[in-house]
Amino acid sequence: MLNYTEINESSTSSRFIITTPQSNITILAFVGLENEKMHFNNDFLQENVVEMIVASASSNSENYCKELALTIKYIFDFKLEKEEKTIIYICIPKNSLKCQLMQRFIESDDNAHFNYLSYNVEDNVFWFFFNEQKVSTVKTFNSLAKFFKDEYNINFETRDE
């Protein structure tokens, strides 16, 4: 696993500075929505959702080597395991490198009490990850269904495999 430094900015926001052996810097941030323009119009979501942002601060193009992916996953897991009622939200373009990274996280995850809801809209995927032992799946599902209906006028159905 790679070295990282945690910077706590508030009770809901934190940043992790991850350094690769080649001294490339990746910033992993979990940002509470109270400081963001995004608003869920729903107390449960507004209070518990944090947005996950991954950004490369190096001049090299975005590259998720195995060790970097493992480090991000370790921090991600720790956050879901440790924190009460946290729902990690990420919205990214389909088929992007970040999208592939999230797919790898999901495929390799063995935490039986972690769950997620994903919403495919146009060229983007909205992911919401949570710990079922701390966050109600039904409440999350109902809150998100209402949010997408109210905000985007979209009703969803499950994807047929």
Add this chain to the structure above:
Amino acid sequence: MEKKFNTKGIEFVPKNAVSAETKLKLSKLMDEKAERLTKLVLDYKASFLSLQ
């Protein structure tokens, strides 16, 4: 055998076609997200340089 994360997640797709208004809103959301990402990197670089 322990149940895997990826066997429990639920994936959704819109029931109906997405309206032009929604597409515009989504586009704006992604633009704002890109701005936040850029700001995050610039803030980091500024704080890093201030320590030099």
